[in-house]
Amino acid sequence: MLELKNITFSADDSGKTSDIIRGISLMIPDDKFIVITGPNGGGKSTLAKIIAGIIKPTDGRLIFNGTDITDMSITERARSGIGFAFQQPVRFKGLTVLDLLRIAAGKNLSVSDACTYLSEVGLCAKDYIRREVNASLSGGELKRIEIATVMARNVKLAVFDEPEAGIDLWSFNNLIRIFENMRKAEQSRTVVVISHQERLLKIADEIIVLSDGQLIKQGPAEDILPEIMSSNYAQTICPKIED
Numbered sequence: 001m002l003e004l005k006n007i008t009f010s011a012d013d014s015g016k017t018s019d020i021i022r023g024i025s026l027m028i029p030d031d032k033f034i035v036i037t038g039p040n041g042g043g044k045s046t047l048a049k050i051i052a053g054i055i056k057p058t059d060g061r062l063i064f065n066g067t068d069i070t071d072m073s074i075t076e077r078a079r080s081g082i083g084f085a086f087q088q089p090v091r092f093k094g095l096t097v098l099d100l101l102r103i104a105a106g107k108n109l110s111v112s113d114a115c116t117y118l119s120e121v122g123l124c125a126k127d128y129i130r131r132e133v134n135a136s137l138s139g140g141e142l143k144r145i146e147i148a149t150v151m152a153r154n155v156k157l158a159v160f161d162e163p164e165a166g167i168d169l170w171s172f173n174n175l176i177r178i179f180e181n182m183r184k185a186e187q188s189r190t191v192v193v194i195s196h197q198e199r200l201l202k203i204a205d206e207i208i209v210l211s212d213g214q215l216i217k218q219g220p221a222e223d224i225l226p227e228i229m230s231s232n233y234a235q236t237i238c239p240k241i242e243d
């Protein structure tokens with residue numbers, strides 16, 4: 001279980017301090033498929049980066065399975081079982097797809113196992129396994145390779161930031177299956193996905209809504225989804241400015 005206690009993140013924006021995350025406290029339980037959603041600019045990616053250790057909160061603590069991970073680096077957090085897939089995957093010059101999967105797995109993954117991960121994300125493994133992870137790969141291919149690395153990592157908590165971006169419809173159907181399989185493959189594993197996609201929201205156990213850096217709602221999908229889909233919802237999270 002991951003507990004966020006009063007997490008705040010402020011950034012210096014052209015000499016002015018802006019509060020991007022404002023005192024968020026929430027629990028991310030084990031063994032769940034959780035979707036974090038909310039309007040653009042609400043702070044979802046920032047919160048995901050705080051969980052992964054890419055950025056440090058200005059204030060507040062993160063407790064993962066009883067251990068305070070606030071001051072842990074990305075690598076230490078990865079070792080403790082947190083896996084993160086970027087919204088914009090990183091390209092590593094000189095590294096092949098197989099190298100990348102082996103680094104993710106933390107062991108000398110066999111070619112056949114590496115191929116299985118690639119096939120699961122819909123890539124024809126023999127075409128990709130020896131390819132260099134560089135600018136010649138398309139955004140969708142990189143995204144899928146990134147997802148395969150999180151699968152290879154065998155994490156307790158997997159965080160995906162807008163995994164559907166740049167993914168075609170066929171692959172999106174596949175992606176839904178991957179998330180479901182990932183969660184079921186390991187007891188107590190939680191998969192957190194940041195998404196605006198209704199189809200992902202529909203299969204979530206829990207939905208978390210962030211807006212303007214604040215936690216607006218958290219609860220079972222069957223309670224939260226109808227509210228999000230209602231036409232009044234946009235006004236609730238972003239009230240109209242009166243004349």
Ligand SMILES: Nc1ncnc2c1ncn2[C@@H]1O[C@H](COP(=O)(O)OP(=O)(O)OP(=O)(O)O)[C@@H](O)[C@H]1O
Pocket residue numbers: 011012013018020038039040041042043044045046047
């Ligand atoms: N380092 C930073 N300095 C200044 N502003 C930042 C910084 N990081 C994020 N922001 C701003 O904070 C807000 C939240 O950004 P974030 O990327 O977390 O939103 P998001 O909810 O993931 O949005 P989207 O749905 O569009 O991906 C945005 O207005 C963004 O411009």
